Structures are given as C-alpha cells and as structure tokens.
Amino acid sequence: MEQSSPSALTARARAHLEVRAEILAAAGRQLAVVGPAGLSLRAVARERGMVSSALYRYFASRDELLTALIIEAYDALGDVAEASAAATRDRRPLERWVAATGAVRAWAVEHPQDYALLYGSPVPGYAAPDDTVVPGTRVTRALVQIVDDAVGDDRLPSDGDLGVIELSRQTRRAFDVLRSAVDLDASDEVVMAVLTAWTQMFGLLSFELFGQTRGLIDDHQAFFREAATLMGSHIGLR
Amino acid sequence: MEQSSPSALTARARAHLEVRAEILAAAGRQLAVVGPAGLSLRAVARERGMVSSALYRYFASRDELLTALIIEAYDALGDVAEASAAATRDRRPLERWVAATGAVRAWAVEHPQDYALLYGSPVPGYAAPDDTVVPGTRVTRALVQIVDDAVGDDRLPSDGDLGVIELSRQTRRAFDVLRSAVDLDASDEVVMAVLTAWTQMFGLLSFELFGQTRGLIDDHQAFFREAATLMGSHIGLR
DNA sequence: TGTCGGACGAGAGCGGTGCTCTCTGTTTGG
C-alpha cells in the first residue's frame, strides 16, 4: 500500500492526499443522502471528527469539493458506458444501443444524487470548471462508438442524407468540435443520430428521476427499454 | 378595481390576497436572478420592506412559496404551448410541431430559472404536492393535440403498429392514465410518438440550459429547430 | 540527529439562512 503513491511524494504530501480522499469519500456518502444542494461542509467535517475550518486545508471551497465529486461521478458513469459498449462488441447494434443506454439508466437509478449532480440544474453560483469537460465526454463517446461501429453493415443514412433536414453551417462546425472531443471520426449523420437518441434517453431519464412521471409510469425500466429500442430503430440501428 | 374580487370577500381577505400576490411577484423576481435553490425568504421580505417572520402569515414555509411559483410557471408555459398550438391550427403538422416545441424553448430560454424550477433536479427535501400535477400536463396536452390532429391525413403509424417494439401491459396502462390526464383520446401509437419526441426536446433543452453543451453549440436555436424537425419527421409528421 | 518551519486542526466569529414564539398595535364583525 505504501508503494501505491509515487515515491517522489513526501510523506506529508501523501498523508495530505489520503485525508483529501477520505474527505471526498465522506462527501460522496453525504451526497447520496442529501443531494448536491444539501451537501454541507460542516456535516462532512463532523463525519470525519474534525472541525469545518480544517476542511479548508484540503478544499478551497464547497464548490471545489463539488467539482471533485462531479469528476468522480463522470468517471464512474463513463466506466459503466464504456464497459457496456465493450462487453457487447459482437452483438447487433440495436441490442448494443439498448444495453448501453440501459446501463447508463441503471447507474443513474442507483446513484440518483450523482446523476442530479451531473445533469440536474446547476447549483446556484456554481460554474463547472473545465476540468469536468473531458470526463463528461466519455459516455457520449461510448454511444457514438456503438453507432459508428454500425455504419456499413446497416441501414444508417449514408453520407449527406439526413432526410427532411439539412444541417446548418454552425451545426456542422459544432459537430467538428464534438468529433475531436470524443476523438472519433463519425459522419455528421452518425453524430446527429447519436445526439438525437442520447438526448431522448437523457430526457426520459430526467423525467423519471426528477419526478415528472410520478404516479404515471410504474415499471420505468420496461418503458425505458421500449423507448430505447424504438429510438434506436428510428435512427437506423437494427 | 375594488370590484375585481368577489364581493363575498371582506376587505381584510382582499388585502391578504393582494399582499400574498405581491410577495409572490417579489419572489418571482428573486427567482429569476438567483434560481430556485438560492431563493431566500428573508430577501423576499426585505424587498417588500417587511421582516421575514411576517411572510409566514402568507406562506407556511419556503416550500409553499416554491409550490406557488411552480404552479405559476407551469401555467405560463402551458399558455405558451397552447397558444402556439392554437395559432398554427391550419398549418402542416410538422410545422406545428416545430413551432410548438420552439415556443416552449423560447419560453425556457427567456425564463431559465423557471425552467429549472419545473424540470431541474428537485430542491432537496422538497416534494411537489399534487397541486402541481394538473398545470404540469398542459404542455404535454398541447403537444399530444398537435400530433393527434395529424392522424388520418398523414403517415403516422396506424393502430397497433409501432414497428420494432410492442408496448408492455404496464406501459399501455400508463398510457391510459396519461390519456385521461390530458383528456384526449389519442392512440397508443400517438402517445408513444409524443412521449418520444417530447422527451427528446426536453433532453436537448436541458442540455442547453444546464450547460452540457457549453462551448460546443453556438446557435442553440438553429440546432434545436433542426433537431425538432428531424424528430417530428421521425415520428411520422410531415 | 537535532531543529525549525510549515502544515494542521481547533476555536471564535461574521453574516447569512429557515423557522418559531412572543408581543404590540390595528382592524373588523357582531
């Protein structure tokens, strides 16, 4: 265990990182209970048996603690999405799509407060720093990967054909940025398809988790699966 | 003006309602600036030149004030959606869909904090009471109306045909509940189409307003319009 | 190995929050 950190770190620096990690873990437990807006530095400090002012040796502010939790959550969700995409590599694209979005939903249902932290309304006064952008793209990347893998042996629209619409110049430029962000060379059609389907899954999930469908849908998992299948086939997966 | 309220109300009751409305208006202004989680009773009281404890003569708690604001916002958004649906009655269904979803987006962009109040992560410890359910269905109803109007002269799926999926029993039962909630006799196919398309629009809007597409998309309005057009045509509108 | 500086935690305190309780003054309906 003592070898896990680079030996370049002094004992003091290692201890510092260790305590920081403990604080982060305690904050994560708090978060799961009270949610992002309810997270209290003082409560986190109490859980560790220290006084709140001592926390500021490790995090400059509550926002910095939140940022660390956001990155952690993005990484956990990214793991889930990537693992699903990798595990289904030899299955049919539509199945892969349903599995991956289902895996994302499963994580979100299991960690609703983390989901709210990532995709809910921003905490007031808090602006996510750029550190959160890269881990945030991993789930999008995994979904693009699945759809892009399906191009060729499939009825996905061929280049330049999106049906009723033509993408504006600004949109195509935005897609260039996204392509380089996820480091995949998918066509505009694929990017648009993923964005369409992913925003729908995301909207449905937010409806479920934020209570918009309260008292309406009983079996959210079944409905989500049906919606994912329908949406996947809408964008040309099969 | 003195006749605007039913004469059955005493002067005192009328004054009470008036002050209540003023408080609500002040809270609405506060909300637009600091957002749902940042809304402070004391600040609202200060704006009216009264002390915070006096507010409790009009609202039992911060949550009750929030609930009143939620209902107000749902009604404003419902107005927007219904007005758009009514104004485009003689246009083509796809145009109507794009116009209505665009109107919803325009309202959301103009009132981002109200949008967050309605569709963002719930304020911790706050559970929306049933009073908010009915006004919340108005926008859904307007969208269902548009798609349902299109059945017949259109290529919407005919009864019993949804393509790749078959709806589960629970889902069909949920659709019955929704049908009676919006008081429209749309087919399962229409309900599913609206839910699919509306959750996508909602997901896209949440991405935009909650900062997920920051630095990616410049012209959100154009992209939203393109996405709405594509999605509308996916569900069979033209 | 001894020492000294920097990290660390505690504590007090500031201004803010939601909310409760008590007290006073006003209004109003019987």
Place this chain on the structure above:
DNA sequence: CCAAACAGAGAGCACCGCTCTCGTCCGACA
C-alpha cells in the same frame, strides 16, 4: 363598542459557508 382575529416586529434557535488566529506537532533538511 368591544372582544377577537389578524398583521407585523423583534428576538432567538440551530444551521450554513467561510475567515482569521493561535497553539501544537511532525517531517524535511542541514
């Protein structure tokens, strides 16, 4: 006309994020 209902003020409670100060202790370096 008067008792009762009501409105608002004020103090206070427990909590919040955050700052500043002050001992202490321990690890890095000579």
